[in-house]
Amino acid sequence: MTAPTFTTPDETFVPPTVAALPQPAADGAVAQKQLVIINWSSEYDRMMPTLIMASTAAASGLRCSVFITFWGLLPFVKDQRRITGDNWMQKMLSAMQRPGIHHLKMSKMNFMGMGPWMIGQLSEKYNVSSPAELLEAAQMLGVEFIPCQMTMDMFGLKREDMIDGLGEPAGAATVIELMTQPNTASLFI
Amino acid sequence: MATQDIAATVDARNLSCPMPIVKTAQQMKSITSGQLVEVLATDPGSLKDFTAWTKSTGNALVEQTVENGVYHFIIRRA
Numbered sequence: 439m440t441a442p443t444f445t446t447p448d449e450t451f452v453p454p455t456v457a458a459l460p461q462p463a464a465d466g467a468v469a470q471k472q473l474v475i476i477n478w479s480s481e482y483d484r485m486m487p488t489l490i491m492a493s494t495a496a497a498s499g500l501r502c503s504v505f506i507t508f509w510g511l512l513p514f515v516k517d518q519r520r521i522t523g524d525n526w527m528q529k530m531l532s533a534m535q536r537p538g539i540h541h542l543k544m545s546k547m548n549f550m551g552m553g554p555w556m557i558g559q560l561s562e563k564y565n566v567s568s569p570a571e572l573l574e575a576a577q578m579l580g581v582e583f584i585p586c587q588m589t590m591d592m593f594g595l596k597r598e599d600m601i602d603g604l605g606e607p608a609g610a611a612t613v614i615e616l617m618t619q620p621n622t623a624s625l626f627i
Numbered sequence: 628m629a630t631q632d633i634a635a636t637v638d639a640r641n642l643s644c645p646m647p648i649v650k651t652a653q654q655m656k657s658i659t660s661g662q663l664v665e666v667l668a669t670d671p672g673s674l675k676d677f678t679a680w681t682k683s684t685g686n687a688l689v690e691q692t693v694e695n696g697v698y699h700f701i702i703r704r705a
Contacts, residue, residue: 471683
């Protein structure tokens with residue numbers, strides 16, 4: 439199947455895609471398109487859309503911020519930090535929900551760990567990137583991951599527990615402000 | 628075929644969404660305005676993806692062809 443091809447352009451050729459872009463407003467400023475993702479979940483099958491949408495948005499020229507909150511903080515803890523927290527409840531939480539991008543569970547059919555293994559096998563066979571690879575790509579493309587300060591406090595997570603390259607911790611007001619900027623799409627995952 | 632030389636090639640064969648787009652976006656940073664990048668991909672979804680991506684970014688999809696199951700996209704940086 440051959441798709442239609444454009445003829446070789448000369449200097450006067452204006453690519454149609456540029457003409458289709460929104461024209462600058464009177465004050466000359468065009469609001470950059472933006473994607474805000476509230477990443478509340480930590481499962482493998484939920485981290486995939488977060489990381490794919492974030493990296494694709496950044497690759498498409500959008501500014502992208504991912505607010506990582508509640509369970510959504512756990513994949514961003516360093517893999518080596520097995521147990522986090524100060525009190526017994528916080529430690530138990532990390533014991534039962536293993537932190538780290540390489541230790542994600544499936545939301546369905548986890549089969550005590552067989553599920554993620556099978557998804558890994560399928561990913562290799564069909565050339566699908568792993569969450570770790572997608573996270574690396576997202577960070578390289580400038581996606582900002584903003585930790586929720588409140589959840590960090592509640593779960594007993596410290597700055598040094600978290601991976602490098604995250605944004606400054608913030609709260610709901612920051613996210614609301616981002617989501618209500620012009621040209622912004624938001625997702626809750 | 629384009630008269631200008633290809634400044635860089637992105638080999639995204641055997642990579643699936645979103646990696647062809649992600650790798651192309653990364654490569655665009657290392658070329659200057661007006662230069663061309665050639666992308667090789669095998670993911671069928673990349674056909675629509677590159678049309679959408681060039682629309683989003685303002686880069687130009689100069690040419691797209693298929694050869695032996697491999698898609699070739701020539702993109703000019705805006």
